[in-house]
Amino acid sequence: MAQQGEQFDYHDGEGQDWIASWHRHDLPPPNGERHGSSGICFTSDGDIVLVGWDDIPWEFLGGRTEDAEDWRATLDREVLEEACSSVEEATLLGFTRIECVQGPQKGLVRVRSLWKATVSVHPWEPQHEITRRLVVPSDQALERVDFGRGLGPIYQRWFDDATRDDVTRS
16 A cells, blocks of 8 residues: 555556656645546445446546646536536545656656545436446445556555545545
8 A cells, every 4th residue: 555655657558657656635735737636436325436438447536627726626526527426525635646757748747636525426417528427335446446557556545545434524
């Protein structure tokens, strides 16, 4: 499981090598381009909402920042757009920082905020790139999610923090 600042190497399948790291929520965000927010989204029953499209495996909700959005506004918008759900409460759990060290985007550094959220699920009316939504018991969510690109230790840390009972909501 990822620790503060611990780095993980991965290859993206497009000829680029990256270094990813986990950063605690109670420290300032690491330096880099703000690249969005993602959330592990729980229903009031404790189930987790996942999304996907076409042949892409299931993922936690999230996406890129638009205009001058802050981290939380990005989370709220992306959850609504991707899962037809509204964020009721959210707790910032940490950040990921990725840096391209080999390939066409060498030197690019991106930062994403990672959240735990409680959501209200609305009728499924997809309007964006997401074509599927799935609500699963929390003990089945992690096995369905594509960690992608060697980010397993970071996803595991995020998931473990999100499923702890002592996480304070804001």
